Amino acid sequence: MSMNRRQFLKLASASTVLGVGGASVISNIGRGNLEAAQIHPDPRALKAKRWGFVVDVSKLSTDEDYQKCVNACHDIHNVPNNPNPRHEVKWIWRDTYEHTFPNTAEDKIMNKELQEKNFLLFCNHCQNPACVRVCPTKATFKRASDGIVMQDMHRCIGCRFCMAACPFGARSFNYTDPRPNIKVENKTFPTRMIGVVEKCTACYERLAIGQQPACAEASSGAIVFGDLDDPNSEVRKLIAEKYTIRRKPELGTQPSIYYVIGGGEHA
Amino acid sequence: MLEKALSGSNRYWAWIFFLLAVIGVGCIAYWKQLNEGLGITGLSRDVSWGLYIGQFTFLVGVAASAVMLVIPYYLHDFKKFSKIVILGEFLAVSAVIMCVLFIMADMGQPMRVANILLHPTPGSIVFWDVVVLNGYLLLNLIIGWTTLGADRKGVRPPDWVKPLIYLSVPWAVSIHTVTAFLYAGIPGRHFWLTAVMAARFLASAFAGGPALLIILALLVRKFSKFDPGTEAIQAIGKIVTYAMFANVFLLGLEFFTAFYSNIPGHMHPFHYLYVGIDGHTKMVPLMWLSSILAVVALAILVFPHLRRNESILAFACIALFSSLWIDKGFGLIIGGFVPNMFEGITEYWPTFLETLITAGVWATGFLILTVLYKVAIAVREEDTAVEH
Numbered sequence: 001m002s003m004n005r006r007q008f009l010k011l012a013s014a015s016t017v018l019g020v021g022g023a024s025v026i027s028n029i030g031r032g033n034l035e036a037a038q039i040h041p042d043p044r045a046l047k048a049k050r051w052g053f054v055v056d057v058s059k060l061s062t063d064e065d066y067q068k069c070v071n072a073c074h075d076i077h078n079v080p081n082n083p084n085p086r087h088e089v090k091w092i093w094r095d096t097y098e099h100t101f102p103n104t105a106e107d108k109i110m111n112k113e114l115q116e117k118n119f120l121l122f123c124n125h126c127q128n129p130a131c132v133r134v135c136p137t138k139a140t141f142k143r144a145s146d147g148i149v150m151q152d153m154h155r156c157i158g159c160r161f162c163m164a165a166c167p168f169g170a171r172s173f174n175y176t177d178p179r180p181n182i183k184v185e186n187k188t189f190p191t192r193m194i195g196v197v198e199k200c201t202a203c204y205e206r207l208a209i210g211q212q213p214a215c216a217e218a219s220s221g222a223i224v225f226g227d228l229d230d231p232n233s234e235v236r237k238l239i240a241e242k243y244t245i246r247r248k249p250e251l252g253t254q255p256s257i258y259y260v261i262g263g264g265e266h267a
Numbered sequence: 268m269l270e271k272a273l274s275g276s277n278r279y280w281a282w283i284f285f286l287l288a289v290i291g292v293g294c295i296a297y298w299k300q301l302n303e304g305l306g307i308t309g310l311s312r313d314v315s316w317g318l319y320i321g322q323f324t325f326l327v328g329v330a331a332s333a334v335m336l337v338i339p340y341y342l343h344d345f346k347k348f349s350k351i352v353i354l355g356e357f358l359a360v361s362a363v364i365m366c367v368l369f370i371m372a373d374m375g376q377p378m379r380v381a382n383i384l385l386h387p388t389p390g391s392i393v394f395w396d397v398v399v400l401n402g403y404l405l406l407n408l409i410i411g412w413t414t415l416g417a418d419r420k421g422v423r424p425p426d427w428v429k430p431l432i433y434l435s436v437p438w439a440v441s442i443h444t445v446t447a448f449l450y451a452g453i454p455g456r457h458f459w460l461t462a463v464m465a466a467r468f469l470a471s472a473f474a475g476g477p478a479l480l481i482i483l484a485l486l487v488r489k490f491s492k493f494d495p496g497t498e499a500i501q502a503i504g505k506i507v508t509y510a511m512f513a514n515v516f517l518l519g520l521e522f523f524t525a526f527y528s529n530i531p532g533h534m535h536p537f538h539y540l541y542v543g544i545d546g547h548t549k550m551v552p553l554m555w556l557s558s559i560l561a562v563v564a565l566a567i568l569v570f571p572h573l574r575r576n577e578s579i580l581a582f583a584c585i586a587l588f589s590s591l592w593i594d595k596g597f598g599l600i601i602g603g604f605v606p607n608m609f610e611g612i613t614e615y616w617p618t619f620l621e622t623l624i625t626a627g628v629w630a631t632g633f634l635i636l637t638v639l640y641k642v643a644i645a646v647r648e649e650d651t652a653v654e655h
Binding site for chain 2: 086087095106139157169174176196197
């Protein structure tokens with residue numbers, strides 16, 4: 001069979017398109033049926049319908065109280081310690097009352113102790129997360145089984161829409177290569193590459209083997225972790241007993257971190 | 268037809284090589300960004316979008332503005348736009364290509380950008396923006412090329428192109444509406460959370476885009492034998508005037524809501540942009556320059572006898588275009604990020620490398636525009652030669 005250049009190009013381009021299409025069909029077979037972790041579920045795994053946190057800041061006072069929670073998280077998750085504050089990556093951090101609850105910052109005559117109190121901030125794992133809504137690749141998604149807002153750093157294209165959308169500033173972008181800024185690498189947890197967004201993922205990898213999130217474990221009881229959907233869980237009991245507040249509830253994202261500010265009795 | 272872009276005067280080639288040089292420098296700067304990350308820009312954890320996304324947003328408006336010529340010419344049979352409409356369509360083509368390039372420049376992982384199509388997410392506005400922008404690019408390429416090709420042969424454009432032209436009208440509105448929705452649906456960013464954003468985007472687009480077109484049309488007349496038409500330019504001048512008044516009116520509405528409601532979160536971005544907060548005043552001179560340019564442009568355009576003088580009209584159009592370029596291509600994005608989600612202030616200013624990349628994208632757009640205009644002008648000059 002003879003063909004001229006034009007016919008050859010047509011045939012070549014058509015077969016390329018078909019080839020690419022065919023390959024993607026094959027690779028899609030079975031997708032959605034299995035999650036890697038579900039192949040061999042660990043019997044020790046912690047389960048809940050909706051994970052949440054109660055942070056009792058009355059139990060946090062010294063710098064060390066805060067820092068040990070931050071270090072516990074950042075050390076095991078290979079969070080880089082970027083010296084440039086503009087490029088800072090943080091999964092959990094300490095911040096002032098005014099920054100944590102900016103809508104109340106106008107009050108100049110409020111309780112001094114509260115105003116000077118520091119808080120621990122991390123991803124709120126919202127029930128209606130704005131970050132998930134805007135992500136164009138489902139790189140950030142809400143895990144259906146337990147409500148954790150996950151982040152797939154291998155799918156993320158680095159568009160940073162989620163950073164614009166998150167009302168809590170819980171997301172960090174790798175403006176530079178994170179690896180040189182990791183002092184001691186935890187070989188059991190992946191490091192990230194340049195140009196992707198990362199954040200707290202509620203220690204999904206620890207829950208899968210029956211461990212509490214690292215910050216809760218290190219907090220000496222200041223951070224309590226549990227199922228917000230279970231009325232008998234410890235978090236629900238604390239919320240029922242004490243006066244708690246959430247950050248920016250008016251935005252309707254339904255944050256899953258409840259802050260206890262007073263200690264309880266007079267609330 | 269493309270071969271017509273391969274023959275030109277020395278001046279033409281000098282311009283082409285100048286653009287290629289700027290593109291080359293931009294590519295080198297981008298190579299550095301690709302290797303070292305977006306840390307080479309002025310962006311930060313708090314201001315995570317900047318010049319690239321601002322320019323993208325502004326250029327979507329320039330692209331959409333072609334509809335201001337298509338509607339009068341094709342829907343109302345306004346014959347005076349017969350020669351100039353192709354310039355609008357080709358401007359749209361190069362503007363959309365610049366949009367795509369700015370998005371690519373802003374990506375942390377540009378090699379993964381196909382994930383948007385591999386994992387389509389209709390809930391994300393970005394998905395729809397990709398769909399409408401690429402669709403609009405295709406529509407304008409097909410319409411512009413086909414009508415020009417028919418013109419060259421001295422025949423009427425084929426019938427199948429008519430439905431595409433009609434489709435391009437709502438499509439143009441859609442690209443800028445969807446782009447506004449990128450911002451206007453985000454909880455917690457007070458500056459962007461406004462229902463009039465899409466309306467204001469369209470108003471500023473229909474002012475800025477046609478203003479640029481007037482400047483381009485005057486340049487085309489100066490440097491070639493093709494005259495887009497004095498009356499056409501005057502008619503576009505009217506469109507620019509009305510659209511700019513609508514834009515300023517809508518901006519006024521934003522000010523009213525923010526300041527009469529007296530809600531701190533709504534007022535703070537305006538404070539930051541126009542007077543500064545706690546000594547952070549990087550944006551203030553620019554925003555005032557934008558405001559003054561807008562007032563000057565309107566003060567000229569509102570008087571028909573001033574508008575009729577083409578030199579004064581050109582001056583007003585340059586002032587207006589610059590005003591909107593600052594306001595929408597820069598201030599709009601930064602105002603959304605400052606103050607940040609903690610009511611703290613982190614300022615943003617583009618770096619030298621970031622500016623070079625931005626210049627490279629603009630040069631690419633102008634190169635495409637030059638080539639397309641060269642073809643269009645060559646075809647039209649032939650027409651003129653045949654007629655006379």
